[in-house]
Amino acid sequence: MTLYLGIGDNFNAGNYINMAAVLFMWITMPAFGAAAYVPSLVLERNLFARERNDGLYRVFTYLGAKMFDELAINLVVSLPVVAAAFYGIRLQGSFVLFWLVYYMTLCVGIVLAYFVAALAPSMDVANAALPVYVSTLLYFGGFLFTFSTMPPWWKWYSFINPLRYSWTAVMINQFEANDPVWLNGQTVLEYYGIAGQSKWANFGYVACFFWFFMVCAWATLSFKNYQKR
Numbered sequence: 001m002t003l004y005l006g007i008g009d010n011f012n013a014g015n016y017i018n019m020a021a022v023l024f025m026w027i028t029m030p031a032f033g034a035a036a037y038v039p040s041l042v043l044e045r046n047l048f049a050r051e052r053n054d055g056l057y058r059v060f061t062y063l064g065a066k067m068f069d070e071l072a073i074n075l076v077v078s079l080p081v082v083a084a085a086f087y088g089i090r091l092q093g094s095f096v097l098f099w100l101v102y103y104m105t106l107c108v109g110i111v112l113a114y115f116v117a118a119l120a121p122s123m124d125v126a127n128a129a130l131p132v133y134v135s136t137l138l139y140f141g142g143f144l145f146t147f148s149t150m151p152p153w154w155k156w157y158s159f160i161n162p163l164r165y166s167w168t169a170v171m172i173n174q175f176e177a178n179d180p181v182w183l184n185g186q187t188v189l190e191y192y193g194i195a196g197q198s199k200w201a202n203f204g205y206v207a208c209f210f211w212f213f214m215v216c217a218w219a220t221l222s223f224k225n226y227q228k229r
Contacts, residue, residue, distance in 0.1 A: 001088035008091035011178055016188050019174060022089060024143040027105050027166040031134050034109030037070065038126045041117035048221075059222045063114070067214070070110050078103050093173035097199055101173075104206045105166045109134075111210055115217040118224065137163045142171075147193035162209040168194045169202035 004022040007015055041048075048062060082099040085091075091098065113130060120126035139145055140158040147158060158164050171194060179187040179195070189195035 001085045004089045006088075006090050008089040008174070011180055013180075013182060016180075016182055020143055020171065020188070020192070023091075023170045023174060024141065024167055026085065026102065027163055027170060028134075028138060028141075030102060030106035031109045031112075031137070031163060032131065033106070034113040034134075035127065035130050037110050037113040038117045038130060039123065040066070041114050042120070042123045042126055059218055063214075063218055063221060066114070067111065071107055074106055074110075075103065078106065091174055092177060093199075097173050097203065098170060101166050101169045101203055101206065104203065104210060105162065108162050108206060108210045108213060111213040111217055115213050115220060118217050118220040137161045140164060141167050142192055142194065143167060146191070162206050165202040165205040165209075168197060169199045169206070172197060172199040172202070 004018065007018050007022070051057065052059065052062070079099065082102050083095070086095050086098050112133075116130045116133070117126045120129055136157075140150070140154070140161045141163040142158070147155070150158060171192065172189065175188050176199070179189050182188050183191050187195060
């Protein structure tokens with residue numbers, strides 16, 4: 001917030017890239033921050049296997065309780081963080097949408113961390129695999145490489161990238177009311193290939209990734225054998 005202080009309402013050509021950059025970094029931070037949730041599941045693996053075999057609870061109960069705990073805390077904690085960034089940077093558009101996109105991206109990161117932790121054979125593998133996967137998503141989010149210039153043999157990866165939809169939503173939120181002409185006669189949203197899209201639809205796509213990774217985590221915990229004879 002202090003680095004990008006007050007740039008959000010400065011609509012001149014030299015500042016558009018800064019706006020796009022801060023919004024891109026804003027949605028990558030919760031994705032990388034999800035790595036902090038990996039140890040929780042890995043360290044409890046033996047306890048989970050023993051208690052599940054004893055019939056104390058179902059996988060859905062275990063996963064649901066852990067997710068509720070994390071999401072409820074972050075629902076409250078994220079509000080002052082998002083407010084400081086939104087109003088400190090003087091970003092435009094809907095604060096509610098900006099907060100919901102951040103929160104849902106964080107939710108995707110948490111459940112993704114649980115899925116990777118459930119799938120990985122050890123803590124070391126899980127801690128390596130998650131940031132590697134998230135790093136690949138950065139290249140296909142729309143900022144480092146615009147959608148229109150991506151090689152056709154790689155463009156498909158951008159469509160299964162939750163960060164693409166998070167960044168698109170906050171970009172539209174920032175520029176929909178004031179989308180100035182920028183490069184080659186294109187507006188900012190046209191240059192990045194996201195003009196004409198709905199910010200709420202993109203938020204909905206992010207939510208779909210949450211449920212997808214939730215099902216993946218549940219299936220892995222349900223069918224993976226963590227005990228070897």
